Amino acid sequence: MDYAILTGLVLVSGVVLALVAQWRGWRPSLLVVLAVGIGFRVLIMTTSVIDTWQPVDFMESFKPAGEAILRHQDPVLGSEGGWHFLPTIPYVYGLLLWLGIPWEIGGRLVTVVADIALIPLVGKLAGGPTASLRAFQYACNPLAILVACVHGQVEPVALVFGVAAFVVARGPGHPDRPGLTTDVVALARRSVTARGVGGAVRHALGPAGVVSRGLAPRSGEQPVLRRALFAGLLMGLALCAKSWPIWLIPGMLLLLPTFRARVVAFVATGVAPVFFLVTLPIFAGTSLDQIPEVIRVMGDVRPIVGEWGYSAIAVGGDWTLHPGIATFGTRLIYVTMLVVAFLWRRADPIDLTTALLLAFMVTTPRLGAQYLLWFMPFLVARPTRFAWPAVIGVSLWAGYGYLYMTQFDTDTWWGLHSVWAQSSVVLLPILALAMPWGRRVSTAPAETPEKAPRPVVPAPA
Structure with missing residues (x-):
């Protein structure tokens, strides 16, 4: 990297500004926040565009996906598996290339614009009197600047839709929300004790059971269902960028006040991914007999380990294909996610999401530096005691890889x-x-009866 010193100075300046803002309790206006965030990102994007070093995946995976769209070819197969997600972002890449915008600019334009849009959304996610402070701190976030402006990774695109889904699902009112307000396990246990297993199942799933009542129309529920629909559609677009936003779905659903609204949001989440999958033959030139292969490639996760955490210790810090470690790590992730979801089931849904994403980082056997951005908007919006040690720690680690290691030849790099x-x-x-x-x-507090829609009870005949 040619501009490592300048980039490093900008990143350090951002950290200092964010910490001073915390210490002094700054509440800058949205205009100031955006000016700082845009200024940092445009500067680092400009130096990255003209740099002689370009990220390998940015050039050899993302660019071929956009070029495949220009040739009316499937971006997954046309990039030889370099792009293994839905074609949503390659459509944008293809459009920018068709407009004649150089790839080094156009490829980053997608992620930089998304990351700028995330700045006010982080403020909205935080809510309350600290909203502008949190937005400012994200505007100065060094890892976000590295991932969006230097690497051109698509995490900001997934996050901008995912965070927007949270903001829409929560809707108006106080930013703090309860998690699960009903102890489902205790309720089921009491039902089995009182009615037996068969009676408990009928009580839950029967014509007048718990699920049926939960799905019954409610008076005054239209605004809530509208929020649920839009939140689900936004989360679906997040899944169109990458598959990992699946971990954001539980938090989004818990922000909605009723079971019926959660069902609407869950169903709506699948609309965009299904649309972009079934329209591949129309927009991407994928033949019908190629679709099974496209799905296979998108679902194929190679067991590459050695980049992060315990897997790096196990293999000496070398990238390698190790199915044993990858399988163990995948199972560990699933078990950990279930445990964390149970422990934080009554937490604010944003705190639940933060816990899930941080736990993923601790237990995953494979990780690219860009993954560390996943939790950043949520942790910045609702910081914990060790939030800034975590932010600074992962930024230093990622910065070493982006700025220092790129100064050397291949052998030294390894x-x-x-x-x-x-x-x-x-x-x-x-x-x-x-x-x-x-x-x-x-x-x-849970929503009061005045605010929560009530079931519609039909009048007696």
């Missing part, structure tokens, strides 16, 4: 990579400590 990857294990306890341990049970 030598540095081994130490860099293994050093990531130091971050695991910091990320674990940054989880919202003190906020496992939300103190926010």
Whole structure:
């Protein structure tokens, strides 16, 4: 990288500004926040565009996907598996290339615009009197600047739709919300004790059971269902960018006040992914007999380990295909997600999401530096005691890879990579400590009967 010193100075300046803003309690206007955020991003994007070093996946995976769209070819097959997601973002890449915008600009334009849009959304996500402070701190976030402006990775695109889904699902009112307000396990246990297993099943699933009543129309529910529909559509667009926003769905659903609204949002989440999949033959030139292969490639996760955490220690910090470690890590992730979801089930849904994403980072056997951006908007919006040690720690680790290691030839890079990857294990306890341990049970009140839509009870005949 040719402009590593300048980039590093900008990133350090951003951290200093964010910490001073916290210390002094700044509440800048949205105009000031956007000016700072846009200024940082445009500067680093400009230097990255003219740099002689370009990220490998940005050039050899993302660009071929956009070029495939220009040739009316499937972006997954046309990039030889370099792009293994839905074609939504390659459509935008193809449009920018068709307009004649150089790839080094156009490819980053997608992510930089998305990351700028995230700035006010983080403020909305935080809500309350600190909204502008949190937006400002995200505007200065060094990792966001690296991922969006230097790497051109698509995480900001997934996040802008995912965070927007949270904001829409929560709707108006106080920013703090309860999680699950009903102890489903205890309720089921009492029902089985009182009615037996068969009676409990009929009580839950019968014509007049719990589920049927939950799905019954309610008076005054249209605004809530409209929020649910739009939130689900936005979350679906997040899934069109990458598959990992599936971890955001539980938090989004819990922000909605009724079971019926959650069902609407869940169903709506599938609309955009299904649309972009079934329209591949129309917009991407994918033949019908190619669609099974496209789905196979999109679902194929190669067992590459050695970049992060315990897997890096196990293999000496070298990228390698290791099905054993990858399988163990995948199972560990699923078990951990279930445990965390249970422990934080009564937390504010944003805190639940933060806990899930941080726990993923601790237990995953494979990780690219851009993954560390996943939790950033949520942790910045609702910081914990160890939030800033986590932000600074992952930014230093990622910055070393982006700025320092790119100064050397391939052989030297691989030598540095081994130490860099293994050093990531130091971050695991910091990320674990940054989880919202003190906020496992939300103190926010449940919606009052006046605000919560009530079931419509038909008049007697």
